[in-house]
Amino acid sequence: MAPTTELPDDLEAAILDLKRERKALILAHYYQEDAIQDLADVVGDSLALARAAQNADCEVIAFCGVHFMAETAAILNPGRRVVVPDMDAGCSLADGCPADDFAAFTAQHPGAKVLTYINASAEVKAMSDLICTSSNAVKMVESFDGAPLVFAPDRHLARWVSKQTGRDDLIVWPGACVVHEQFSARELARLKVRHPEADVLAHPECDQGVLDQADFVASTTGIIQRAVEFPERTSIVATEEGVFHSIRQQAPNKELIPAPGADESCACSLCPYMRLNNVEKLYLALRDLGPEVTVDPAIAERARLPIERMLELS
Ligand code: 13P
Ligand code: SF4
Numbered sequence: 001m002a003p004t005t006e007l008p009d010d011l012e013a014a015i016l017d018l019k020r021e022r023k024a025l026i027l028a029h030y031y032q033e034d035a036i037q038d039l040a041d042v043v044g045d046s047l048a049l050a051r052a053a054q055n056a057d058c059e060v061i062a063f064c065g066v067h068f069m070a071e072t073a074a075i076l077n078p079g080r081r082v083v084v085p086d087m088d089a090g091c092s093l094a095d096g097c098p099a100d101d102f103a104a105f106t107a108q109h110p111g112a113k114v115l116t117y118i119n120a121s122a123e124v125k126a127m128s129d130l131i132c133t134s135s136n137a138v139k140m141v142e143s144f145d146g147a148p149l150v151f152a153p154d155r156h157l158a159r160w161v162s163k164q165t166g167r168d169d170l171i172v173w174p175g176a177c178v179v180h181e182q183f184s185a186r187e188l189a190r191l192k193v194r195h196p197e198a199d200v201l202a203h204p205e206c207d208q209g210v211l212d213q214a215d216f217v218a219s220t221t222g223i224i225q226r227a228v229e230f231p232e233r234t235s236i237v238a239t240e241e242g243v244f245h246s247i248r249q250q251a252p253n254k255e256l257i258p259a260p261g262a263d264e265s266c267a268c269s270l271c272p273y274m275r276l277n278n279v280e281k282l283y284l285a286l287r288d289l290g291p292e293v294t295v296d297p298a299i300a301e302r303a304r305l306p307i308e309r310m311l312e313l314s
Pocket of ligand 1: 045133220
């Protein structure tokens with residue numbers, strides 16, 4: 001039988017005690033389970049969390065999100081320990097863009113600049129001129145002149161940004177998010193018939209058929225702000241369900257409906273990677289100071305430049 005791990009009865013209190021003892025900062029993405037969001041010092045989208053990591057004043061960062069986010073925090077904090085609840089919390093976008101293949105891809109476009117979505121590995125970031133998140137992607141594309149521009153690794157975000165900026169010549173790495181790609185345009189159209197009053201909010205990682213039916217397209221922060229802005233109005237939300245927690249805190253009576261997948265059995269609005277984290281693993285991460293996310297210093301040095309450039313431009 002596998003050994004059991006002793007956990008304190010009051011896990012939340014024990015986490016707060018450990019946080020003080022370790023001089024730790026807890027950062028959490030909006031896609032984390034509610035209990036983690038309630039314990040975090042900062043809850044935010046990818047951009048807000050990168051900024052919080054850049055401004056961190058602590059000995060340990062406990063990053064509750066996925067690996068590329070914790071890696072970004074580690075890149076911005078050489079010498080500071082970054083721990084995560086679960087080392088296997090990856091991301092289909094980052095995992096679907098291996099560094100060697102990306103190097104070969106960019107080699108086919110000599111002279112092109114490289115703009116990379118933050119959902120990518122440190123190695124891929126190190127090959128980039130600039131990083132973007134979903135909340136600043138339009139601005140980051142516009143910061144380049146008309147020279148050839150590689151955009152990686154999300155083809156849906158690339159297509160949306162291309163429409164917003166009029167740049168129809170982006171050289172796109174064809175990756176996708178396994179969560180947002182599952183929302184079904186056909187089922188969404190049916191749902192809209194039943195809720196004609198609803199405001200449809202979508203993340204730009206969604207398929208075009210879903211974005212075409214959205215009233216508002218934005219990052220997780222943008223979606224939350226929009227939902228809170230109309231507290232009496234029902235929202236159909238095409239992103240990970242973790243955002244509901246923050247919306248409900250600010251607009252408790254609001255009706256929130258997750259966007260549907262192609263069939264009823266699909267837990268489409270839960271990211272399988274983000275949901276590997278839980279408060280039990282957060283407790284262990286703070287207690288054991290691991291698993292620790294580290295980045296090869298030479299790669300971190302090269303990856304830091306395009307991230308810092310993005311933070312300056314944002
Ligand atoms: P945001 O930057 O909008 O929070 O998105 C992160 C992400 O992983 C979307 O799936
Ligand atoms: Fe990656 Fe998609 Fe999960 Fe976001 S929701 S972390 S893009 S797999």
